[in-house]
Amino acid sequence: MEPDTSVSQQLKDYLSVTGMTLKQFSDICGINAGTLSAMLNEQRRISMHNLDRLTRGMGLAEGSLYEAYLKGCLLNSPPDWRRMGPFIHRCAELGKLDCLERLVHALADHLAYIPLLFDMAELLWNEGKMDAAAVLYLCVAQCEKYQHSERLALSRYRLFTIELGNDQESNLRAAAWFEEYVDRLDESNQLDALKDLADVYASLHRWDRVQFFAEKLEHKSLIQYRHRLKRKRKEAVEDGPSRELLFYLLYAYLLMANVCDAYQEYDKALQYVNLYSNMERLGVVELSEAEQQVVQQFQKWGKGNACLYRLMSGEVEVLANYAEYVVHHAEERIPAMYRILQAANRFGLNVDHLLEPRRMNLLFEKRSSLLGIYNAQIVANHYIRYISELSLYHLRAQRYETGFRYLLEGLEWAMRYNHESMLIQCVRLFEQYRQEASESRREQYKNLICGVKKDEETKLLVDERVQLGSSCWTAG
Template sequence: MEPTTTIRSNIEDYIRKQGYTLQYFADISGVNAGTLSAIIKGTRPIAMAQLDLITQGMKLEEGHFYEIYGAECFVESAPHWRRLEPFLQRCAELDKLDCIQRVIQQVTDDRSYVSELFELAEYMLERGQKKAARMLYECVAECEKYQHSERLALCHYRIFTLSLGQDQHENLRAAVHFEPYINRLDEERQLDAIKDLANTYSGLRYWDKVYQLAGELEQRVEFLERYKNKEIGYKRTFKHPFFTYRAYAYLLMATVWGERQDYEKALQYTSLYSNLSIEEPAPEDLVFIERFKGWAEVNNYLYKLMMGDYEALNSYLDFIEKNENETLLGLVKIMEAANLYNLDVDHALGRFDAYIHLLLLEDHNYMPSYNNQIKDDRYTKFWAELTFYQLSKGRYTEGFNHLLTCLASAHKIKDDSTIIYCVGLYEEYSMQASESVKQNYKNLIKEVYYRYGKKSNVSVNAL
């Protein structure tokens, strides 16, 4: 990161080549002439605000000198937080992540700014500067002196949530890496951490892990009920009303029993969060009470449908049509039930034809989060179930189109089990595939093989 020229020499050269006087350039840049003279002579350091004004006066893009500035101020000389903080903030605003990375690698050698970097990371996260914040969290985690400190655990929690995206392998890696740090967080923050981790494993369909975490969440709630809220001056630090965490634990448990196809137990746990009641509920509490009531209603329809109660279908359709957040999951479950019990759900598909068409047009490049991870999983699962439904009914054109959509989505999020499922379906019905379908399938499988480092020119040609 050694600069070939200094910022001072760049300013001098610009003024000379333009034929400006120092005063004239001071007027157009907005920097005091005396200050400008001292900067050029090297007797006064350049503040970030002055650097931005000078850059604008020279008609250069914002942040043009940041790399040189970082080297001059924080690598070649001892850094000072009063100058470092605004530099990192401006780099984050302009998305100059390389500048941030180079500087923080240098300034944290003596660990003198670990606390300040952590606070700045929290500030950046609040402002939505997630990539820059993650860099600082990773730096702080690496430099943290005390391995059992809450700050280290909180850094890993932040890194975990910022790491979640479409790649299921990366999501699993992030979850496994973070899990040992949960117990180092304060008791209240553990509630959100366990909930987030459970949601991640849910998106990965690790149902035993989800059930274990749901039990841990319930235990943490019981502990806080006994001890924490009896403290004088108690103030919550968790995100949601306290009562929601126990209810969410029951929701997770019901979900797991549903996935295990034990729908009676799923209904039992659903009843535990269906009618929540607390004393003197605040407006926020009422919102969550209604939310859980809605989830209980739709899940009651769902589990009855999955038990073969075809009469529950229309009520379920009415609910997911009115509640867009439940529509995709609802369609997944309807197709599962249809394939499990050989039900005719053509009328349901017709009712949601416009929604299904929009699914094909959506660009599933979400910001990383466990919610979007779950959406990607549901999206892929829907096309898998719909593919089987159409192919089993002899609708080969629709079925193969859905299969290619499903395979592409599964490849994108690295969902290996669904990729294998698609391959199995294709092999079973390949005699009915058109030449264009065969070619498109061959191209997609080639991409899958390349990702695994296979010599696909041999394997794919054998298809």
């Protein structure tokens, strides 16, 4: 028989060991002695407020009694949201995800509580408690997977954004999993979701998917924007997307230009630049203050990208103009220098004069513009490609030690982000110049590759176990 570890029993043991009376402990924890007596005799339910008071009074760390409270007071009695809601919130605050998962799993059998779990998940999301919110969103998604509800779609969207991280392959799986839910979102979230999906695929250079979602973003944002223009601006819906509607339309054209750039269709890319940097071509005349800020940012991007596409098409004479643009736009330096180095490697240009003065500033860090923080996955992708092009540039110039230093740094970053295509590119580049590498660089390369192999073996083992577990679950 398991020993009694309930909250009331732990309180009894504490009073017994310390020799305190109820009155003395009442003065310490701030709970009425009569209330304490009722708790000890299990004649009164313990509230979350009093549970935390008991914990402090007994000198225990915050949340120490939550497992006992969960088992004895919540799971063994009919669901009561007045107690469960505060418990979930406190678990989220203290990072007690094990307790949270156990309670949520138990509530999954009571479908009437799913809307309450969703509302709590939204509260935690807005408070920035993403790990705890993910537990609730996952429960909602699993319980409503056959409902085709807006709540299901939003839960899947939240999970998608929470799952995005440093592992590019994981990001790809998250995007592919979420795709089918986009059209079920309400209009206020659809545009953000389409942009987020396009950004993930852009960071992975899956340009066919970027084009697909860019076209959907253009179509839906144009419909909403035209509808908005038919109404007075003061009648704008409060629950709209997170940005100005005009932003999504212009961003769609920016994405399409990026796709053309990837396919080396530079004339077509310039046409899209004209669309997102020239409002007259879109028939936009009257702009709000917020929309003016959006337009200004896209015009800045358009100015730089127009030079870039001309440079990449072989007009090397615009290099000086593009370099000048980079000087005045610090947030664009890493992607811009990546493209300058790419052009230098493609056309045999000497850009030494552009490298050294800026090297100390080109570190991996978050980037932002007038419109907010750049997508983290795209920032990482740009930095890894910048390092790779920089290494190739130095290797071609026979500056082998410098080139291998950057090459191995790029390989480390590609491993850190599980960026498969760039990892392969770095390996291919090292093998191409292997005979020029010093013994120490070869040893460093060998150790890194061994780390890649070990990670792949671990991933395969985990995948096999997951598949086995899934098979057992299905069979059961």
